[in-house]
């Protein structure tokens with residue numbers, strides 16, 4: 001148990017909702033003889049452990065209880081029942097600026113905040129310059145916080161929390177409030193803290209940020225912890241929930257709960273694929289140019305085990321495949337060759353402004369790039385019920401060796417909203433073979449040409 005950083009046990013939170021402000025006063029005068037409020041349970045029986053050095057994402061639809069949970073863990077809100085055990089000093093990038101006194105200057109507020117965070121004046125002085133330089137608010141540091149724009153107050157609040165020593169960092173997606181350069185700076189600080197072995201709890205609506213930053217994630221909906229698993233898997237389920245039609249949500253939530261209970265189908269899809277791939281000897285066949293080279297470019301084991309299908313709304317994607325320029329089905333690709341990603345869509349009803357899309361992702365779910373057949377409003381104006389469309393995307397997978405995943409999606413306008421008529425996540429997988437002659441590093445090959453010459457100076 002020593003390596004547990006945050007332990008949350010059966011945490012529930014009930015807010016008392018008063019219809020009118022005066023009801024609050026009436027309630028205190030009646031001393032419980034009559035209730036003037038309604039109960040609203042924002043969290044129900046949340047339980048999980050976070051280990052030291054882990055980065056955990058919390059994801060969920062609006063109003064699902066994410067911020068409430070973060071505030072309880074950060075100690076700024078008290079739970080109604082259950083327990084939270086924290087081992088280590090916590091810094092929180094939450095309700096920004098809330099800890100500041102508007103009458104005091106930025107400098108004075110740094111001192112006050114530092115003291116609240118348990119630092120003595122010598123420690124605060126040591127960190128002061130770093131905080132001021134991180135905040136980038138110039139001479140405003142000596143002016144009262146009430147004269148700051150909300151962006152400046154945000155920067156200063158972030159700077160204090162980002163710079164103070166801590167073992168646990170709690171981050172709300174308030175990060176999105178700053179400008180892009182400041183956001184990047186905050187992300188770098190979070191990454192640096194992660195590298196140093198810090199524990200991070202991170203709330204976001206951004207699937208890409210969760211997949212990129214987090215080891216595991218928790219999906220919360222209407223105050224209920226639906227599932228905790230690898231971030232990629234949780235994000236897939238979250239996206240499915242977000243795009244589900246209202247009448248399918250209850251059934252989908254039951255499905256997710258049952259995954260949690262059985263632990264079924266779980267996590268290491270890419271590992272399994274990699275293992276299966278290793279056993280096929282494909283690399284050897286390519287290297288030696290054997291006659292069975294072409295058959296070797298299709299590996300029947302290289303099939304995603306966790307394809308996630310959205311609820312369909314009048315269209316069905318089927319028969320997806322990748323073919324090479326000779327039209328042969330493949331899933332072992334060479335980074336510099338051209339391929340076609342093809343799928344078919346059957347329409348069960350007449351659909352408007354229909355567009356088709358594809359997306360390539362890494363094994364950890366990082367979205368690398370894709371395309372759609374047309375922009376919103378420029379799709380096929382009408383596709384009739386019973387029609388079948390063949391969709392082809394040609395592409396050159398300029399990627400480093402490894403396994404990648406393909407999504408497919410059909411968009412259309414339903415009434416006034418743009419919706420997925422069908423969407424398949426991780427529909428296909430493909431493997432890029434190593435290319436020994438390439439100089440590239442990291443994931444995407446930008447065709448960078450290094451050149452080094454000696455010059456006299």
Ligand SMILES: Nc1ncnc2c1ncn2[C@@H]1O[C@H](COP(=O)(O)OP(=O)(O)OP(=O)(O)O)[C@@H](O)[C@H]1O
Pocket residue numbers: 015016017040042060061062063064065066067068069
């Ligand atoms: N102080 C409060 N009094 C009453 N209800 C509250 C209070 N704070 C939050 N709630 C309610 O609790 C629920 C959960 O809110 P919370 O802010 O935790 O959700 P969230 O998942 O962070 O939402 P979002 O993604 O929109 O930020 C919401 O229905 C919200 O209206």
